[in-house]
Amino acid sequence: MNWMDLNKTGDFWKAWQDSAKAFSGQSQPATDPVKEWWSQQEKFWKEAMEKTTGILGNQPDLAKQWQDMQGNFMKQWTDMAKSSMSNPSTMGAGSSDMWKQFAQQTETWYADAFKNKLPEQLRPHFQTYMDMYKMFTSQWENIQGMIKNGLVEPKMIWQMINPVQYGDAIGKVMGFKPMKDLDEVTRQANRFFEQLRNAAMKMFPAAEEQVLEMNEAFNNWSNQQSDQFFPFLNGVQEVMKQNLEPYFHLSGDDNQTEVLRSLKEMQFSYLAYLHHSAKLQKMVLDAGATVLPAMMQEARDTFGKEEEMPTFDTFFKTYMDRLENAILETMQTDAYTTTQNEVLASGAKSKMIYDEMLENIFKDWPFMTKREADDLAKEAAQLRRRVRDLETRMANVPTSMNGTATKVSSKVEPKVAAIIASPEAVISRIGTAPKGVADDLKEIKGIGAKLEELLKEMGIATYKQVAKMDDAVYTMIDELIPAFKGRAKREKWAVQAKKLLKAKTLV
Amino acid sequence: MANWTDNIVEKVNTAADAIKNIGDINEVDVATAPREVVWEDGKVKLYHFIREEKPKAKTPVIISYALVNRWAMMDLQPDRSFIRKLISEGIDVYVIDWGYPTRTDRYKSMEDYILGDLNHCVDYVRQAHGIDQVNLLGVCQGGTFSLIYSALNPDKIKNLITLVTPVEFADNDGLLFKWSREMDVDTMVESFGGLIPGDFLNFGFDLLKPMNKMRKYYGFNDVAKNKASLMNFLRMEKWVSDSPAQAGETYRKFIKDLYQQNKLAEGTFELGDQEVDLKKITMPVLTIYAKDDHIVPPDSTRPINDLIGSKDKELLEFPGGHIGVFVGSRSQKMLTPAVAKWLVDRDQ
Incomplete structure (x- = not known):
């Protein structure tokens, strides 16, 4: 069990306890469910204490901390529960804020603990789900109010829900990187490439002319296309930067020109990739943006007439379904397929140039390059084929001539010709x-x-x-x-x- | 007051159970049916499942799962395991584990898988049991492999079962089919360094129903209340995230010859210089498809029975999706017993 989770557990139990203590002035008797609940609790905590001693046996410090915390909690909890049972008047309704807070804390704790048990690759999916769920729960009262009052114009909706956050959420569901401010991205991208160019000039003084040429070409291109920049540029550029920097020091003189050429090509193909990705994302996000306003308008039209206001769960699930339908409708179009292929093709091209660059950088180094490994893999494939050919021939050996083959090949006709022919x-x-x-x-x-x-x-x-x-x-x-x-x-x-x-x- | 009490009792009990359940889980176990490795070559293994009683059918069945994702789907949770159920229904079961290809496998071809590994496994079982023919059960892509193998080696296969297996790739509007038809597969294979990452494949499958990966978390806070349901949820999550990469050469041929040119259905598919004629499949065939399968839609599966030469052939519709075939309760109650019975009836 995660130590952090236990702290959180302690927190919410404390909150619960505080809220329970705050209740007073009620005169309802304790009921059987409460007693039953208490005995279950007692049993559970006792068991939990015993269990953890074993689990944390090889971590005595942690075990002690956990036991102290639980012990302390147990004591307080017992006192409180006992007093509330002997004096039912301290248990009662009220203090709804405390209760709400407790419920929220529980939910947060619960979600985190649950997330930590999921496979690592899936945790972002769960986080996205929680973000989306929270985005809607936190606005649910407002959404209801707007539906009731007929305030369902898109611009009103986007005042309540941040459209950037909304787009981010859809983008995350789709597996896109979040979109942020375009100008900032352009600025950061320019700064990155400038650093890259400076680094290149410093490493290869002889290549200055090429670098300047590259500089100019890049500036021309990015000035024309700046509004098309795709915002996750920033994050990926960081990765590229980290990946590229060390190689400037490794490359031998002979390979400098080739490396620089690759670098230049990569810039352009990579930008093309970002450009196509942005286009693709925009298609999806545009489709997603229509869903919430449409749903709220429909709810306004039906509310109070034939239908009740939907519950939150119904609203949220319907929203998910309709979002999916809207996105799928877009994905069915030929334009989407074309754009997706452009994204794949330009991404693949960048990757290949990048690989070629690494190949040149490490040409003189005692590592096996991708090309060399490729040759080995090819050879292995040929060997597999040869082994299979031999096996096929062995399997076709006539029964009378091959004792070992009789068991499996009793139905195979003797084929002397097959041996003679090959x-x-x-x-x-x-x-x-x-x-x-x-x-x-x-x-x-x-x-x-x-x-x-x-x-x-x-x-x-x-x-x-x-x-x-x-x-x-x-x-x-x-x-x-x-x-x-x-x-x-x-x-x-x-x-x-x-x-x-x-x-x-x-x- | 009573409501409030009930409410708080329920909430706190749920939380307490959840603490206990979540805290108790140290390992998520899948594929727990006892088995032994009986044959292996490189990364590929053949498992034989250990059974206590004599099988009802003397001919064992070899399960050939897809290269995409893992065969553990067939034995995901002990109480809803396709494999365990098949065993308990009297079938002797083998499963091919294709392993996790790495970059050294980039040129591992469909020939290597079908004429090599699959053939070796079939020969092993024939030899081990002293029989001429075995039963073959192919799943999804592994089903397509099984059809190809059975057409080339009809004398080695007694009965063939295909589960959610695509064979007709042309008359299909499914997004996966549309996208694959237009994909520049050579460039993709090259840029991935000859090994198609599992994440890339999953990304494609996910896009077919983009909200599915959100929907599964609805009501997650109720899931952990019950330890069994929590474990089963986590088992599925573990399976979803366990996706091997695919050897580029195999992927290239699968996309080009099947998704793009529909060669198998059109009778022009070749493997290792041999033409694959599905009409040569004359053994009994059971074709199972899932009605709501969005990955391998019925349109791509149902034509199997029209393309083969068998006289004894059956088409079985399963009410559910691509995965429900293996883990749904209906699968346990209806499908697996039907599969076992079909095999037992044809064991003579």
Whole structure:
């Protein structure tokens, strides 16, 4: 259990206790549910105390703190509860603010504790949910009031609910980064690129001309497009900055030009990416912005006529559904698909340029670059393919020739032709026999007429090939022709063939 | 006064239970049915689930889950586990765990998965049980793999079951299909360094129903009141966030040949230089789709039975969504027993 949670627990129990103590002047008797509740509480806290001793056993300080806190709380709580039961008049309604505060504290504590148990990647989703929920609960009285009084023009609504906050919430649900003030973003982006340029000039004095050129080009571009800047620029730029800075020190002289070129290209493609992203977000946020005013207008039209004012839960859930429908409607359009593809394409381009830049930066360093790792992965893929080819051939080996395959291949028709037609795997290690050339393999001890025929069907026809046989080839022959298993190795065919080959050359 | 008392008793009790429940949870466990690894190659493993009684059907079933997300969905919570239920209904169960591909797997192809891993698993089970044919149950993308495999190796598969499996990619207005059709997949694969991150895939699925990831938190404050419901909620959350990346080469072919060119349904799909003709699937086939599936809509699943050559084929509609097939109470009560019965009936 999280220590912070326990403190919060203590806080809200204290608030509850205070509020309970504040109640007075009521004369209702204690009821059975209260007694039952109390006994449950007593049991729970007792159990909790015992449990935590074990859990926090290896953290004595923490355990003591927790126990002290609980003990203290228990004592106070017992006193208070006992007195309220013996004197029911101290339990009573009233002090609604205290109660509200307690309920809110409970909710906050509860949400935090719950969030901490969620997988880390999902916590932002939950936080977004809570933010959205709070945004609406905090305005619920106002929303109701406006509906009742017919004050449902969008501009009135946006005075009550901050449109930026509203847009942020939708953006977060969609997984967008929050939008902020465009001018500030432009200013910060310019400042970032200026720092980047200065750093580049400092690192590579020889490249000054290029840097200045880049500077000018960038300024022209950003002046034209400044209103299109997308606000999460700031955050991402920070990351880029942190990522880029160290590399200026690493790059060897030869790579400077390439690195600078990549840097320049990346700026433009990255800005293009932001530009497309902003466009995409705007489409979604525009769709979302119509939902709340539409709902409030409809509620005004029906309220007091045929329908009651909706409950908060109904309103909130309906809002979510309608928001989704509005966004999905936008996403169904071809314009959205096009823009989304532009975002993906420009983001991908930036990433590739970035990778290329890293590749150049680390060219002279003893790390394996992406390109090199890529080659290895390709090689691994080819090996997998070769293994599979071999396995397929093995599986097709005829039953009579392969004892191991009979179990799984009883239904497979013998396919001698398959082996003869594709013997590369078997004989690739020992080379191929030129067409029409064949030695008398029967000269080799252990090879009779039948075996010679089988070997020739597999493409093994010369002393030269047999002379190159090693253990792996012997094994392969054993597996393909189990009837003569072990013979090739036992009779040392390769040694014999070498002698025969030598004798033949001498003749 | 009575209301106030009830109210406060309820609130405080809820809070107290929640403290206890939330505090008690140290680990969220999924996929707890006992099993052993019987075969493995690199990151891919084949599990055999341990059973106490003799199975009713002598032919075991191999489950081939999607590469997207994890097979743990089939055994998410002990009391609503597709796998446990299948076992208790008398079926001997194997599951292929595709593992978590890394950058070294960037060129791992559909050939590698289907002609390599899947084939190895099938051969292993055939050999281990001394049988010629096994049952194959494919889920989603793993179902598409199973169809392809069964068309290429009809002699090795006794019965085939596909669950929420896409095969018809053209006549479909679903956003995933629309977007995938126009996606520049080569650029995507290259820019991701050959490995498509799980987050990217999830982001796409999330967009199909953008508010689903909010809706699930409605009433979260009631969830923790009950320890079982809290655990089950957290199990699902754990599964959602557990998304392996996908090997770029496999993703490329899946998007290009299937989403973009609909080759499997049109009979032009090739794997490892072999043409894949779904008409060669002649074994009994059970096709299960979810009525409200927004990820693999019925339109993309139902045509399976028209494309295959089997005479014994059934189409089963499940009332629910893509995930409900595995964890809903209806799944436990209706679907899994029906699947088991279908297999037992065809075990001769």
